[in-house]
Amino acid sequence: GQQLNQSPQSMFIQEGEDVSMNCTSSSIFNTWLWYKQDPGEGPVLLIALYKAGELTSNGRLTAQFGITRKDSFLNISASIPSDVGIYFCAGPPANTGTASKLTFGTGTRLQVTL
Amino acid sequence: KAGVTQTPRYLIKTRGQQVTLSCSPISGHRSVSWYQQTPGQGLQFLFEYFSETQRNKGNFPGRFSGRQFSNSRSEMNVSTLELGDSALYLCASSRDRGFSPLHFGNGTRLTVT
Numbered sequence: 001g002q003q004l005n006q007s008p009q010s011m012f013i014q015e016g017e018d019v020s021m022n023c024t025s026s027s028i029f030n031t032w033l034w035y036k037q038d039p040g041e042g043p044v045l046l047i048a049l050y051k052a053g054e055l056t057s058n059g060r061l062t063a064q065f066g067i068t069r070k071d072s073f074l075n076i077s078a079s080i081p082s083d084v085g086i087y088f089c090a091g092p093p094a095n096t097g098t099a100s101k102l103t104f105g106t107g108t109r110l111q112v113t114l
Numbered sequence: 115k116a117g118v119t120q121t122p123r124y125l126i127k128t129r130g131q132q133v134t135l136s137c138s139p140i141s142g143h144r145s146v147s148w149y150q151q152t153p154g155q156g157l158q159f160l161f162e163y164f165s166e167t168q169r170n171k172g173n174f175p176g177r178f179s180g181r182q183f184s185n186s187r188s189e190m191n192v193s194t195l196e197l198g199d200s201a202l203y204l205c206a207s208s209r210d211r212g213f214s215p216l217h218f219g220n221g222t223r224l225t226v227t
Contacts, residue, residue, distance in 0.1 A: 015154075033215055034199035040216035042204050043119070050213060088157065098211045100147040101170045 004089055012111045019076040021108040023089030024072060031099060032065050032072040037087045037107075039078035047074070069094075079112050086110070116141065118219035120205050126225045135222045138205050139207030145169075146188040147216060148180060151202040160203075163188055164211050174199040191222075200226045 006023045010063060013019055023032070031050055035043035045059050049065035051070055060077045072089055089105040092098060119138040127133050138147050148160040159172040162184035178226035186207075188197040192199055202223050 031213065031215075033220075039221070042206075042220045043214050045124075045217060048215045051164055080156060090157075096163060096170075098145075098170060098210060099213055100145050100162040100164075100216060101159050101172075102147075102149075102207070103159075103214060 004091070004103055006087075006089055006105040006108050008108060010109040010111070012113060013079055015079060015081060015112055015114050017079055019079055019083070019110060020072045021071065021075075021087060021110075022071060023105045024071045025091075025103075026070070029072075029091035029095045030069070030094050031091050032063070033090045033102070034061075034063050034072070034074050035090060037086045037088065039085075040046045042071060046087075073110070076110075079110075079113050081114065083113050118205055118207050118217055120203075120219040120222050122222060123220070124223045126227065128192060128227050129195055130164075130170050132191060133195060133224060134189055135189075135203055135205075135224075137188045137190075137205030137219060139188070140217055143159050143185075143207035143209050143214075143217075144186050145208045145211050145214070146182055146186060147206045147208075148188070148190050149204040149206065149218075150174075151204055151221070152200075157204070159189065169211065175179045195226045197226050198224075201222060 034046045036107045045062040054065040090102040147162040162170040182188045202221040204221045206218045208214040
């Protein structure tokens with residue numbers, strides 16, 4: 001089945017550093033979503049992207065919808081300890097007909113050291 | 115505004131039993147979807163309900179079923195439980211089936227022994 005590949009798989013960074021992660025697909029997506037999941041909780045929506053080339057920010061987070069529609073990037077600036085968690089990209093494949101049937105990426109586990 | 119509420123948070127069942135999980139969507143949201151999350155397979159789509167009708171189904175056996183009520187609340191049922199069904203089951207809701215993004219609950223952790 002379709003897969004979304006995220007990289008890196010995990011990363012250790014120091015507080016205050018900037019973080020970049022990306023997500024690539026073998027097929028086209030019309031929507032890209034970025035979620036964060038903390039231990040014991042469900043994924044929380046961070047950013048939604050709806051148009052190729054779109055660049056959207058949410059506080060210290062910035063995400064971009066790739067021009068090819070097969071990739072997306074998430075940047076976190078000036079990381080803080082509460083940024084720790086697993087970040088997932090997700091999207092409904094272009095031929096799904098609904099935004100509810102999401103394919104999720106493999107996740108990027110972020111750990112922040114003081 | 116209350117988020118997506120799932121009950122119970124934790125369940126322990128034995129093989130062969132069946133289980134029912136409950137989900138209350140965000141007020142005003144009419145679409146409810148269910149996902150299974152495991153360390154090996156990640157997050158996988160189970161099914162989607164809208165207006166009390168199943169609109170999409172993932173690649174899971176028929177032991178997995180669900181339903182949606184007129185107030186948009188949803189339940190999912192797993193019959194004849196297997197060890198491999200141990201997972202975090204997540205419910206998500208959205209306003210409609212179009213561009214509205216999914217908002218997830220905190221899940222039900224099911225352990226099958």
